Each structure stands twice: as structure tokens, then as C-alpha cells.
Amino acid sequence: MSKERFTTFFKDLQTTICSGLEMADGKGKFSSDQWEREEGGGGLTRVMTGGQVFEKAGVNFSAVHGQLNESIRKSLGIEASGFYATGVSIVIHPVSPHVPIIHMNVRYFELENGERWFGGGIDLTPHYIVEEDARFFHGILKDVCDKHSPSYYLKFREWADNYFFIPHRNETRGIGGIFFDRLKETDEFTIDQRFDFVKDVGNTFLKAYVPLVEKNKHKAFSKQEKNWQLLRRGRYVEFNLVYDKGTRFGLETNGRIESILMSLPELASWQYNVKPEPGSLEEHTAKLLKKGIFWV
């Protein structure tokens, strides 16, 4: 059955990505926590802490099923209650402020009435935006999208711009990426074509991220740059706790808290009314945290 194939892909993707990240780190290893969900299904949470490159990296796989309650059905705008959901979620907080935070989620959702779709996204949050790196990252995402549909990249990068946005700060979380949801079978696409796209997105993760890690991980950084990183992580926390739909869905549905909140950084900082100095690299980054930048 399709859902077994999709599930197996996500499970294997987790293994591949953890191995790739361990290699990029050179020292840190992922722990494994298998967990079960009372209402049905479970997952495998893998976390690396204290790596030499990655301070905290979480790669979560889950495959859960059960009944959606009314309030969730309402907020998702769906009628059937029996569901199956599987996917992989990743957030990585590196040690160095010169290595960007990355997030990816790829998921499959199926209802008892036969409706089914893929969703996901991948976005980059550099503490310091480097234009060359931003172009590289978006270039890779564009290539993946273009392979599957000429309309994907433009649509999904705009979706990411709008999704990874912090209204109360009037700034984007980072340089965006792609975001998509409800990719169903249509006249244009079979479910397997949607799956092929999501597979390619998942398989792109290491190709899009590891080169940026390798390029930047040996750069020295100052105390001031570390402090800026902690402030940017504070914004990351604000986004995840206030706006991120996956996080809030998890909190409201009694999900496994430690797996949901493994996206939060080991350390984050809030300081009153910080204004980057004119002409500084911090100000340069702050100015680029806006929607509508076409990196490629």
C-alpha cells in the first residue's frame, strides 16, 4: 500500500540524514528515543547535543493514527476524523553564529474517507545572512522544484515567505525557502508524482545544508557575534511558540512534548530594545529579514 511506502521512505530518510549530520559534525552522535502514542502509533526521536558543530540537532520521525477531535477538524477544515500521519521534522541549532539554523519538515496525511496529501517545507535561518549562501540554498531548492513543475518554486517560495514570518517583529524568520501543503492527486499530478517531489525535497536536505556547514564551520567568531546568535535564536523561539502551526498543533493535541519542543535552542536570549549599529553586519542581516527577496 502507498502509505507503507511513504512511511518507509520517511523512516529511512531520518537514518540517512542523521548519518550525514554526524559526518558533518565529526564528533557528536544522535541518541534515539522510541516512543508510543497512547491514541495510536508512535515515533523515533533522534537528538544530538554537544556536537562540535551542532549544539542541538533534532531529527524526528513519527507515524501516528487515530481520531481527530472536532476543534482540530474545524481548524484544518476537514470532515473525516480517522487519520494517519507520518513524516520527518528537523531543526538544527549550530554552535557557530556563522553556521545557519535549518528546518525541514516533510509529511504525509491521510483521512479515512480516502483524502490524502503531502506537505512540508525547508527554510534557512542564518544568524548572519551571506548573499552567496542564500543564493546557493535557494538555487538548490529551485532546481528540485523545477524538476517536478515549472510553477512549484515561485509558488512555494512565496508560501515560505508568508509562513516563516513574525508579524509582531515585522520580520521574516530567515531567508525563507519553500513551503507547501495539501499536495493532493489532481488531473495534473498523481499521488506518486507528489511523492516523488517530496522524496526529492527530503533527499535534498543534506545537499542544501552540509556545504553551508562545511564552508562556515571553521570561521572564528567573537563574543558579540555569539550574543547576536542568541538574540536571533530568541526570535526563533518566538516564531515557534507563537506562530508555528506544527508546534501549536502538537501542544493542543497532547503530542509528545519533548519531540515537539526539541526545535527550541539550548540557549536563547532576550535583551531590551536592541538596535544593531548602523553599518554593522547585524544591521545588514536585519535589513534582509523581509518578504519578497528573490535570491535566484
Add this chain to the structure above:
Amino acid sequence: MSKERFTTFFKDLQTTICSGLEMADGKGKFSSDQWEREEGGGGLTRVMTGGQVFEKAGVNFSAVHGQLNESIRKSLGIEASGFYATGVSIVIHPVSPHVPIIHMNVRYFELENGERWFGGGIDLTPHYIVEEDARFFHGILKDVCDKHSPSYYLKFREWADNYFFIPHRNETRGIGGIFFDRLKETDEFTIDQRFDFVKDVGNTFLKAYVPLVEKNKHKAFSKQEKNWQLLRRGRYVEFNLVYDKGTRFGLETNGRIESILMSLPELASWQYNVKPEPGSLEEHTAKLLKKGIFWV
């Protein structure tokens, strides 16, 4: 007019509390930021950072007016749109894990249709719960309440238990305190009697907190205790960003972000799946983070 008297009290309360906290700190001073709100009114935000006792202390006064939009009227369950609101909000994050975090808010709200009420609360979040200190804190709050009505303390402490609660962690934020809202004029109470109560709550802040600061500020602490403090601060961030009505109201109504989020700590930490060691002081505290404890 009443509202001027109430406003003046809040403004003076801010000054008194900042002076008291500067004295308790012995080194740190409060900065002052006067700000205006485009839609009407403004405030004075006072922040101390880098004190020897207080790492980050925010004491905010505001007096704002304008029109409430429909979505806020709906969520507040009120019909009139013209409003005036004034009050003082305080959150203090000390350097030492042995000195508790404290929060207080006292406020007055008035609608164009003549409806008006007081609200507020004061609650303590020790990183390490010390029973003697918890009894002292609640004893003072009970005395203040009892002076004004025999029903206040029981009602308002239960309200605090339910309000300062983190459902996704199934734990209270700290040892609670009192919380109250919509204290209107009734057959039993005039608006001035409500005001007298709120005045007493405000004036109790230093009496309830400074002795706990003095008692604990010189205690040595270990790296492990500091780490536990950072984790508890993480929970504080979770509460404020996910559940706190004042914070969310501010974020949704385009409030002054830096004044709203000054409640967040200078540093906070999230670590995967931390379980306090059996028999440790951390476990002792974790076990007391629940509703329904009657400290006095």
C-alpha cells in the same frame, strides 16, 4: 475624576517599586523609555539589566486609549469599543537561582459605556521552591486579601493556580499567588473599595518580594543550579508566549513589542528530555509545581 486618580496611583507605584528594587540590588539602575502609542496614549518602560541581584527587571507603566476592534471585543466579551486602560506590569529575573522570579500586574480598564473594572495578579516562580518562603509569600497575599473581603484570598489564589498553569507540561509556572479580573462596582463593593484593594496589592509588592531577595541573594550557587534556573526560565518563556493573555493581547493589538516582551529572560535554555534526579532539589521543586497546594 476617578480615572486620573487611578492613573496617578499606577504612575507613582512604578516609581516607588523601581526605587525599592534599586535599593535591593545595590548597584543596578533602571533606564527609562517614554513611548507613545499611535492610536492614543503611551507609557514609560523602565528596565534594569546587569544588576548584581537582578539580571533583568522590567517595570512598565502605561495609560492608553482608543477603539477596540471587533475581534478583541469578541474575545473580551464586551460591546463598547472606546476604551481607556492603565496599569503597571512587572517581571523580574534575578541572577541567582535561589532568588525567585516575580511577576505583578495591576490594571484599570474603562469603556465608553461606563463599564469599568480592576484586574491584576501577583505570582512567584522560584527556581527552587523553599516551603518557608512560599508560606511567607502567600501569607502576605492572604493578609492583603483578608483586609478587603473574606472571600478574596481563596478565590483569587485558585484563579492564580488555574491561570499560571502550563497545560502542555502539566505543571504550574511556580507557586502561584493571586489573580483577579473584572472587579467591578457591585452592591457589595464601590469602585473605590475595589481601588483600595488594588492599591494594597500594588503596595505589597516590595513587602512580599524584597525579604525573599534579601534572604537568598547571598547564597552560593553551582553551575548545575544555574543550569536548572535556565531551564525553568525556558518554561517561563513557554508560558508567556503560548498562554499569557496579556502577552498575546499585546502581540495581536500591535502593542509596543519591546515593552511586552521585556518579561522574557536575558538567557533561557531548552534541553532534551531532562528528568531531575530522584531525591534532588530539582525533583523536589518539580513535584511542587501543581495546582491545589494551600501554602497558608
